[in-house]
Amino acid sequence: MNIFLQTIINGVIVGGTYALMAVGLTFVLGFMDLVNFAHGELYMLGAYFTYFFVVTIALPHIIGIPLAILVAMLLGLLIERFLLRPVWDKDILIRMLLTVGLMILIPNVITVMLTAVPKKVPPPFTMSPFILGNVRVAPIQLLIVLVSVFIIVLFHLFMQRTRLGKAMRATFQDKEVAMAMGIDTKKIYAYTFSIGCGMAAAGGAMLSMIYNVFPAMGAITTTKAFAVVILGGLGNFAGAILGALIVGVSESIAGTYISSGYKDAVAFILLVLILMVKPSGIMGKKGGIEK
């Protein structure tokens, strides 16, 4: 029973970071019709930027991590401006291939620049685990999941309450009419992509403190984030969060009771099973993507 409880807790913690990745991905996918295969690369860059700020130039985590996220968001603005903007009106396949190109390009550039040797970002503190009954929770993991939840809540409030958030929703519900309201839809596209990049980078920045940082870390993250997003229902935020928790917990259970070697396969097996029963995903609506 204790092992089981521990397994669930571990799963929820992992799920929390998956949720952050998945919300960013589903946001860009649902709002912009952009299948962003480079999402995980921004996650990877978030980790590398964190390494740069926290290890290379030795800033404190509390400054280094937000800076890393900010730099990733700026990079997102540049990618949008120079690569995506010329092709927004083109076929969805062209944009998709463009992100596939980025998915190949970015890790290779990093490998050339920094080699593929894994790097480590030390956690900001070392504390012995919290022990509740027989369940142990590492403080750093708890912090990571809390920050993930915080970012998701902040994002939600931003979209619901702020003028810019509402303008984003309006733009992706009806771009032409949004323009007729005076909304600068080009800017909205740029900001939206940038926010998606920021969320990916935030995930990478935080996980850099417990996992190795290496160029190929983005690819598996992208595929897993897609599995979560499709599982939950394309473009559905609640679905993405639920999907993330399901995948996190199932992986954890598989790791404990089957073999940790099969852990990564769980998300995809679940994906296939759910899609056979409900092709639109757990919370997805029939006939496509929600805005």
Added chain:
Amino acid sequence: MMLEMDKVCAAYGPSQVLHEVSLKIHDQEIVTIIGSNGAGKSTILKTICGWLGTTSGQIQFAGERIDNNETKDIVRKGISISPEGRRVFPKLTVLENLEMGAYVCTKREFEEEVERVYQIFPKLKERTKQLASSLSGGEQQMLAIGRAVMSKPKLLLLDEPSLGLAPVMIDTVLEAIKIIKESGVTICLVEQNAQLALEIADRGYVLETGKIVLEGMGRELLRNEKVKNAYLGL
């Protein structure tokens, strides 16, 4: 002169839709453009609000050329549209839709305008927190018009506001259009329902296959034999 179109041509890809359309809208007028389906009525509004570029000709608004300007800049000059098919933002609430209508305004202006819109359409006030997609067709039309007046436009473009509405709803919308006109807004009304449009319009233009074929005072056009035969079904 509020708006002047001079020999405007426009095309969707290779097919030309507007052929040298010239029309004038004076301050504080209601001008209607009538014509059958596919004549290019909506296209005229699209070129005015910048959704569609012109291929030749000029559009002047308050003495300034606006053809081929960006839509977002045209709104700021004082032109606003209630589009065909209403096109409210379905997943925003009524209030959020109105807030988007006032996107170019300050917060204070928004708060004043929203009260005014709720006075014109009390029904919207009852529904303020509901998603626009949950409204009836008539309520969505009210919202589309309300949203369009939020930016305090000088010129309001109304595209088929009566389409698909129950007669009692049409009366409500017409009343609203009159109130908006009295508050000093110039209106350009595109309608398939010629009878209804000509009754409230000061002047009207008849459009056939992208060309203006007739123009005159609203009442004159109502009596015009050609209009009667072709558009009033008399």
